Amino acid sequence: MNEKFLHFIWKHQLFEKKDLQTTDQDLFEIKYVGKHNDDAGPDFLEAKIIIAGTLWAGHVEIHLSSSDYLRHKHQHDAAYQNVILHVVYEDDLPKSALPFPTFVLKGLIPLHFIRNHEQLLSSKDWIACGKSICQVPSITWQHTYARLITERLERKTRAIEKVVIDNQYDWEETFYQLLCRCFGMKVNADVFFELSKKVPLKLIAKHRLSLLQIEALLLGTAGLLQLIVEDAYIIQLQNQYAHLKHLYQLTPLNASQWKFSRMRPANFPTIKIAQLAALLHQRSLLFSRITQKSDWNTLRPLFDTQASEYWTQHYQCDVLSVKKEKHLSAATQDLILINTIVPILFSYSFYTDDESMRMYALQLLEHANAENNKTIRQWNKAGIKIQNALQSQALLELKNEYCESLQCEKCLIGMKVIQMGN
Secondary structure: OOHHHHHHHHHOOOOOOOOOEOOOOOEEEEEEOOEEOOOOOOOEEEEEEEEOOEEEEEEEEEEEEOOHHHHOOHHHOHHHOOEEEEEEEEOOOOHHHOOOOEEEOOOOOOHHHHHHHHHHHHOOOOOOOOOOHHHOOHHHHHHHHHHHHHHHHHHHHHHHHHHHHHOOOOHHHHHHHHHHHHHOHHHHHHHHHHHHHHOOHHHHHHOOOOHHHHHHHHHHHOOOOOOOOOOHHHHHHHHHHHHHHHHHOOOOOOHHHOOOOOOOHHHOHHHHHHHHHHHHHHOOOHHHHHOOOOOHHHHHHHHOOEOOHHHHHEEEOOEEOOOOOOEOOHHHHHHHHHHHHHHHHHHHHHHHOOHHHHHHHHHHHHOOOOOOOHHHHHHHHOOOOOOOHHHHHHHHHHHHHHHOOOOHHHOHHHHHHHOOOO
16 A cells, blocks of 8 residues: 555545544544645645534645654644644554644545555556456546546647747747657657757758758758768769858768667668658648648648659668668658647647647547557557557557556546456
8 A cells, every 4th residue: 555545545535434533533524625736745735624513724644654744754844834634544643743633544445445456556467457457447448538638738738838939939840840850750859850950941941942952951961961972862962961051051960869770771860851851842831731620631641752762772871772662651641640740739729729729639639540559559458449549649648657657546547446346
């Protein structure tokens, strides 16, 4: 058992509530359990409790044992001056040791709640509730998806807000930078983002009619053209970049920042940069286009592109390969939707105070294919049928933010599992 479990029990009043008494044998009644506080200070704030006929308003502190209050030195902390009730599992202090009433939960919590919680904490499964989740009603899963996708997108919104502020609320530039990060996938996301700041969208726009010049700008500033070669196309890119670098005072990245090892050749940075260059050459004002509230089948062609002819026989500069066109795959287009388009639309909806834009972003996720990665495959093995990207994104949030840290008491699924059986 831990304090988080007792927080869960108190918050949802999952204990026998008939004739409640403090350790001083004063009857009390809970009018409001208080606001759960995850920051420093008492555990539940602004509670309202009637004790011996008197209504008290203040804070509730929760511990496994009464002595924990003194052990944590709360008696010396001014934040705890307004504590009106100490809720504990066991009372191991004399009655006069603390200046407020104590309420003991031991014996009042259903035993199967305690048993189920202890099983979750000791589980060695991929997720603690792995053996029980298929018994959770579908309505609980629907509530879980709705809650978690909102939490995930709100967290991403906070990160996007920092980017858009840095860009002085230029949403086209912000979308371009986030798109570049997405092209980098996990391995090269940060360096791709750095590249986007070194070669801003306004600079790309000046050369949008020339695919060669956009490739030169991006590959050159990425530091990937610093080669001694006899390849005519690469020499042409190098010459173009030498001119553009001098013209705009560009500073290339170090080529060593890019990761090629243990990657599929189709995901090499050179290919991703070439595909991005082609996209920027063919399309302009992408952010404005995605805000038009079209469905994904209408938006997808905007991102249907392929690298220039040179790359059909190359994955790296001056290294021949089997001939194959380097299309931006449907799976990659889906990732752009999930990781870039939907989060920025969700963020933009708060900036414009447009609830319909927020709903549009969620609908795009509902109609997009679920991701196919290791975590999602594990959810499938656990018996969870994932129907769309909204559900797969919610499950990624569940695994990363709740399951990994055993936050079962804060999870709707975990809460349900704790209360199962008798």
